[in-house]
Amino acid sequence: MKKKIIAEISDITKTFGGLVALSNIDLNIKGGEIFGLIGPNGAGKTTLFNILTGMYRPTKGFFKLEDVELTRLPPHLIVKAGLARTFQNIRLFGTMTGLENVMVGCHVRTNIGVVGAILRHKGARQEEERIKDRARSLIDYVGLNASSAQAASTLSYGDQRRLEIARALATSPKVIALDEPAAGMNPTETSQLRELLVKIREDGITILLIEHDVKLVMGLCDTVAVLDYGIKIAEGTPSEIKSNPEVIRAYLGGDVP
Amino acid sequence: MSKLFLMFFGGRKNPVWVGYVFITVALIILPFLVEASMGRTWVRILDFALIYAMLALGLNIVVGFAGLLDLGYIAFYAVGAYTWALLASPQFGLHLPFWAIIPIGFVVAGIFGVLLGAPTLRLRGDYLAIVTLGFGEIVRIFLNNLDHPINITNGPVGINLIDPIQIAGVSLTKSHEILGLEFSGAHSYYYVLLFLLLATVFVCIRLENSRLGRAWVAIREDETAAQAMGINTRNVKLLAFAMGASFGGIAGGMFASFQGFVSPESFILLESIMVLCMVVLGGMGNIWGVILGTFLLAILPEVLRDVSGPIQENVLGRVWLDPESLRMVLFGLALILVMLLRPSGLWPKR
Amino acid sequence: MDIFLQQVINGLVLGSVYALVALGYTMVYGILGLINFAHGEVVMVGAMVFLTAVSVLGGGPLVLSNSTIIVFAVLTAIFVCSILAFFIERIAYRPLRNAPRLAPLITAIGMSILLQNIAMMIWGRQYRTFPELFQIESYTFAGANVTNVQLFIVGISIAIMASLLAVIHLTKVGRAMRATAESPQIASLMGVNVNTVISLTFIIGAGLAAIAGVLVSANYSIAHYSMGFILGLKAFTAAVLGGIGNLTGAMVGGILLGLIESIGAGYIGDLTGGFMGSHYQDVFAFLVLIIVLVFRPTGIMGERVADRS
Numbered sequence: 001m002k003k004k005i006i007a008e009i010s011d012i013t014k015t016f017g018g019l020v021a022l023s024n025i026d027l028n029i030k031g032g033e034i035f036g037l038i039g040p041n042g043a044g045k046t047t048l049f050n051i052l053t054g055m056y057r058p059t060k061g062f063f064k065l066e067d068v069e070l071t072r073l074p075p076h077l078i079v080k081a082g083l084a085r086t087f088q089n090i091r092l093f094g095t096m097t098g099l100e101n102v103m104v105g106c107h108v109r110t111n112i113g114v115v116g117a118i119l120r121h122k123g124a125r126q127e128e129e130r131i132k133d134r135a136r137s138l139i140d141y142v143g144l145n146a147s148s149a150q151a152a153s154t155l156s157y158g159d160q161r162r163l164e165i166a167r168a169l170a171t172s173p174k175v176i177a178l179d180e181p182a183a184g185m186n187p188t189e190t191s192q193l194r195e196l197l198v199k200i201r202e203d204g205i206t207i208l209l210i211e212h213d214v215k216l217v218m219g220l221c222d223t224v225a226v227l228d229y230g231i232k233i234a235e236g237t238p239s240e241i242k243s244n245p246e247v248i249r250a251y252l253g254g255d256v257p
Numbered sequence: 258m259s260k261l262f263l264m265f266f267g268g269r270k271n272p273v274w275v276g277y278v279f280i281t282v283a284l285i286i287l288p289f290l291v292e293a294s295m296g297r298t299w300v301r302i303l304d305f306a307l308i309y310a311m312l313a314l315g316l317n318i319v320v321g322f323a324g325l326l327d328l329g330y331i332a333f334y335a336v337g338a339y340t341w342a343l344l345a346s347p348q349f350g351l352h353l354p355f356w357a358i359i360p361i362g363f364v365v366a367g368i369f370g371v372l373l374g375a376p377t378l379r380l381r382g383d384y385l386a387i388v389t390l391g392f393g394e395i396v397r398i399f400l401n402n403l404d405h406p407i408n409i410t411n412g413p414v415g416i417n418l419i420d421p422i423q424i425a426g427v428s429l430t431k432s433h434e435i436l437g438l439e440f441s442g443a444h445s446y447y448y449v450l451l452f453l454l455l456a457t458v459f460v461c462i463r464l465e466n467s468r469l470g471r472a473w474v475a476i477r478e479d480e481t482a483a484q485a486m487g488i489n490t491r492n493v494k495l496l497a498f499a500m501g502a503s504f505g506g507i508a509g510g511m512f513a514s515f516q517g518f519v520s521p522e523s524f525i526l527l528e529s530i531m532v533l534c535m536v537v538l539g540g541m542g543n544i545w546g547v548i549l550g551t552f553l554l555a556i557l558p559e560v561l562r563d564v565s566g567p568i569q570e571n572v573l574g575r576v577w578l579d580p581e582s583l584r585m586v587l588f589g590l591a592l593i594l595v596m597l598l599r600p601s602g603l604w605p606k607r
Numbered sequence: 608m609d610i611f612l613q614q615v616i617n618g619l620v621l622g623s624v625y626a627l628v629a630l631g632y633t634m635v636y637g638i639l640g641l642i643n644f645a646h647g648e649v650v651m652v653g654a655m656v657f658l659t660a661v662s663v664l665g666g667g668p669l670v671l672s673n674s675t676i677i678v679f680a681v682l683t684a685i686f687v688c689s690i691l692a693f694f695i696e697r698i699a700y701r702p703l704r705n706a707p708r709l710a711p712l713i714t715a716i717g718m719s720i721l722l723q724n725i726a727m728m729i730w731g732r733q734y735r736t737f738p739e740l741f742q743i744e745s746y747t748f749a750g751a752n753v754t755n756v757q758l759f760i761v762g763i764s765i766a767i768m769a770s771l772l773a774v775i776h777l778t779k780v781g782r783a784m785r786a787t788a789e790s791p792q793i794a795s796l797m798g799v800n801v802n803t804v805i806s807l808t809f810i811i812g813a814g815l816a817a818i819a820g821v822l823v824s825a826n827y828s829i830a831h832y833s834m835g836f837i838l839g840l841k842a843f844t845a846a847v848l849g850g851i852g853n854l855t856g857a858m859v860g861g862i863l864l865g866l867i868e869s870i871g872a873g874y875i876g877d878l879t880g881g882f883m884g885s886h887y888q889d890v891f892a893f894l895v896l897i898i899v900l901v902f903r904p905t906g907i908m909g910e911r912v913a914d915r916s
Contacts, residue, residue: 053485079487087485093478095606096471103468104475108487110468114496117467118460124467131468171487326709376901382708383642387847388900390840391893402886526840530716537709578728585724592717593699600706 036221082174094153105170315504324477329393337509366506374498415520540602609750622865623764628842631812647839653820692813850909
C-alpha cells in the first residue's frame with residue numbers, strides 16, 4: 001500500500017548569526033508512519049523541531065502539513081493545524097495535576113470564553129465534561145491512571161514523559177513530534193514506550209521521532225533520516241540506514257571522503 | 258467552596274447547609290457586632306478591607322493565576338475611581354446613576370488593562386514588573402497634572418463631592434433607620450461591598466476552574482510549553498490583564514463613591530505594593546488565601562495604630578515611639594517574618 | 608544661557624548618581640535574580656549617617672580640617688551601610704534563596720518599609736540640610752553653569768565605576784563574582800564560596816550606595832528619610848534600561864536615564880506645545896524605558912538569550 005505524504009519539509013535552512021544549524025533539509029513524512037530522525041548531538045534535530053513547531057523562524061524553506069503551509073505561523077496555530085510536540089527536557093506544568101496537564105492540551109480544540117466560564121451554561125458544562133472525559137481517557141491510554149491526581153512535578157521521570165505524550169495527544173494532532181521520549185528511561189519503561197508508540201501509530205497518528213536510542217528507532221520506525229552538522233546525510237528504511245557508510249562514519253567518526 | 262465549610266464544621270455530623278446559614282448570618286450581623294464592640298470607625302475599616310479584597314482578587318488573576326508580576330496594578334483602581342468621579346460629581350456636572358457607572362468603569366478599566374498589557378506581552382518576569390510599575394506611575398502623574406491646560410482631573414487637589422450610590426432616590430451614605438436598627442453609610446456600603454466581593458469571588462472561582470483558568474496557570478508554569486499546547490498566549494495574557502483591571506476598576510469606583518473624594522495621592526506606588534503584599538502574603542493563586550491576606554493587611558495596621566500608643570503608656574509610662582511610625586515598623590517586620598516562616602504565603606494553594 | 612548644554616550637565620550629574628545606585632541593583636540581580644527593594648534605603652542611610660558623622664566630628668573636642676571630616680564621615684557611612692546590607696541579606700534574603708520567587712520580593716519590600724520608618728524615628732521627619740563643608744564655586748562653560756560640587760560628583764562616580772570594573776574583571780574576587788552570577792551551583796562546585804561572594808556583593812553594593820547617598824545629598828543640599836525610595840526606583844529603572852545583570856549596562860542606563868530626565872524636563876513643554884510641563888519629567892523617563900523594553904526586551908546592553916527548548 002502506498003501511503004500519502006502528510007508532512008512536507010522542503011529546503012529548510014536555519015542560521016544563527018554565522019552558524020549554519022540546518023541547511024537545505026528536505027523530508028517527506030508519510031501519513032501513519034513512524035518517522036525517525038537521528039543524528040549525533042548538535043546535528044540540528046531539535047532545531048528542526050523548533051522550526052516545525054513555530055518556536056524558531058527558518059531562514060529559508062517551507063513546511064506543509066496536508067498541503068497547508070505552516071511555515072512562520074505562531075506556535076498555537078501550528079498546533080491547531082495538527083502538529084503537536086513534546087520536549088527533550090520535559091516541560092510539564094509542574095503544579096498542575098497530571099489530569100489538568102492533559103486538560104490544558106484540550107484547549108486548542110475547545111472554545112468556551114469568559115462569559116461561558118462565568119455563567120457555566122449548558123454548552124460550557126458539556127464542553128468541560130468533554131474535556132475531562134477526553135483527558136481521563138488519554139491518561140488511561142498512556143497508562144497513568146494511578147498517578148493522574150498528583151502534581152506533575154512529583155511524578156517519576158518515565159511517567160512525566162508519558163504524561164507529556166498524553167498532553168500532546170490531547171490537542172488531537174495529525175502528526176505528533178516526540179523529542180527524545182526515551183531519554184533517561186530504564187529498559188522496562190522503554191519497552192512500555194515502544195508499545196505506546198505502536199498503539200499511537202495504529203490509531204492513525206503519524207509520529208515524528210527524535211531519539212538517541214538507535215535500537216528503539218531501528219526497531220520501530222518505518223523511515224529514518226539522519227542529520228549530521230545540519231545536513232541530511234541519509235534517508236531510508238532502517239535496514240538501508242544501518243548499512244549506509246556515511247551514517248556509520250557520522251556515528252563512529254572518521255573523515256567524510 | 259464546600260470544602261472550606263467542611264473544614265470549619267467537621268463534615269459528618271453537621272450538614273453543609275448549617276455552615277452556609279451560620280456564615281450568612283455572621284456576615285449579615287458583622288457590622289453591628291463590630292460597631293457595638295469597637296465603634297463605627299471600624300465598620301469603615303471593614304468596608305475598606307472589602308474594597309481591598311476585590312482589588313486583591315483582581316490582581317490575583319494577573320499575578321496569582323497567570324504569573325504576570327504587575328507592580329502598577331493600582332492604576333486600574335485609579336481609572337475606576339476617576340471614571341466614577343468624573344461621571345458622578347460636580348466636576349463636569351454629570352450625575353449618572355450607579356448601575357450605569359459600574360459597567361462603564363468595568364469596561365474602561367478593562368480597556369486600560371489591554372492597552373497597558375499589550376506592549377508588555379513579550380516581556381518576562383522582572384522586566385514586566387518594572388514596565389507595569391512605570392505605567393502605574395504614568396497614570397498617577399497624568400491624574401496629578403491633567404488640570405491644565407484643560408481641567409479634567411482637578412490635579413493634586415482631586416475631585417470632591419462625588420455622588421454616593423443612590424437606590425430609588427435614597428442615598429447610601431446617609432443614616433437610615435430600619436426595623437429599629439440604625440444603618441449608617443458605612444453599614445449600607447458594607448452590604449453593597451460584600452455583595453460585590455462575593456460576586457468577585459464567584460467569578461474568580463468560575464474562571465479558575467475553566468479552560469481559561471487552566472490556560473493562565475499553564476502560562477505561569479511554562480510559557481513556551483503553553484504555546485506548544487496551542488494556547489494563544491498573547492490573547493490569554495491580555496485577557497488576564499483585562500479581567501484583573503476590570504475588577505480593579507469596580508473596586509476603584511466603589512472607593513470613589515464611598516469616600517466621596519478622590520485624589521492622586523490614593524494611587525501611589527506604595528498602594529500597588531500593598532495590594533501585591535496582600536496577594537503574596539495570603540497565598541498567591543488561592544482565592545481564600547488572598548482574602549485572608551487582605552484582611553490581615555487592611556486591619557492589622559489599624560489595630561497597631563490603636564493599641565501601640567496606649568500599650569506604651571501602660572508599660573513604659575509614656576509614648577516613646579510615634580504610634581504611626583511604630584505601626585509601619587511593625588508592618589514591615591510582619592511582612593518579613595511571615596515570608597520567612599511561610600514563603601508560599603499563609604494559606605497557599607495545595 | 609545654553610539650555611541644552613545646561614540640561615546635559617544636570618543630566619550627567621543626576622545620571623552618575625543613578626549609575627552608582629543602579630550598580631548595586633544589577634549586581635544583586637545578576638547573582639540572586641532578586642530586586643533588592645531595600646537598596647534605595649541603604650542610599651538614604653548612607654546620606655543620614657554621613658550627616659550625623661559630620662556634625663559629631665565637627666562639634667567634637669578635636670579640631671579637624673573639613674577634608675578630614677569629610678573623609679571620616681564618608682568612611683563611617685560606607686562602614687555602616689555595608690554592615691546594614693550584610694545583615695539585610697543574612698536575615699531577609701538568604702533563608703529564602705530557594706523559596707517561591709515572590710517571597711524574597713515581599714521581604715525586600717518589608718525591609719524597605721522597616722528601614723524607612725526606623726530612619727524616621729532616628730533622624731526625624733524634617734529635611735536635614737547639607738553642612739557647608741566647602742565653598743561652592745560656579746564656573747561658566749560655553750553658556751552653561753557648572754559647580755565644583757557637580758564636577759566632583761561626576762569625577763568621583765567615574766573613578767568608582769572604573770575601579771569597580773577593574774575589581775570585577777581583574778581580581779580573583781571579581782572572577783568568583785562573575786562565576787557565581789553565571790551559575791551559583793557550578794561556581795560552588797568549582798570551589799567558590801557562594802555565600803561569601805553574595806555577602807561581598809551586598810557589601811560592595813552598599814558601599815557604592817553610601818557614596819551615592821552622600822553625593823546626592825551634596826547635590827541637592829538636603830537629605831530626608833524618604834529620599835531613598837524614589838531614587839532607588841529610578842536607579843532600578845536605569846539598571847533594567849541598561850540590561851539588568853550587566854554592570855556596564857547599569858552605568859550606561861544610569862547616565863542615559865539622567866540625561867533623558869533632565870533633557871526631557873527641559874524640552875517637554877516645547878515638544879508638546881505647552882500641553883505638558885516639567886511635571887511630566889517622570890513620565891518621560893518611564894516612557895523611554897517602556898519603548899526601549901518593547902523593542903529590546905532585554906535592555907540596551909542585555910544579552911539576547913535564545914529560549915532553548
